[in-house]
Amino acid sequence: MKIEKLTEAVQLMKDRFKLDVIDLIVLREALARDKQMPREVTIMEIVSYCDAASPATIHARIKKLCTLNLLKKTEHPDDVRFKVLTKGDKYDALVKELAEV
Numbered sequence: 001m002k003i004e005k006l007t008e009a010v011q012l013m014k015d016r017f018k019l020d021v022i023d024l025i026v027l028r029e030a031l032a033r034d035k036q037m038p039r040e041v042t043i044m045e046i047v048s049y050c051d052a053a054s055p056a057t058i059h060a061r062i063k064k065l066c067t068l069n070l071l072k073k074t075e076h077p078d079d080v081r082f083k084v085l086t087k088g089d090k091y092d093a094l095v096k097e098l099a100e101v
Contacts, residue, residue, distance in 0.1 A: 040085075069089050
């Protein structure tokens, strides 16, 4: 990707979706782990594995991404104490807009 396209994509994320770099890292971690593991990814796993910021910041960003409907939090099927992260309803719209950049 050329630097112009990259900066355009970052600006789109900031303007349209109100996301910054830490938000994008958390989103990537949640969805990359979703692809790598044949099971649900818990919030605790993302907080543990993501080193882009403090655990409190990562947790706050997960909450923000859920509020923006880019991620969705559901109860773990085996243990209701844990929450699982999956793609939110607006995730595909985000990907589509980025593909057009």
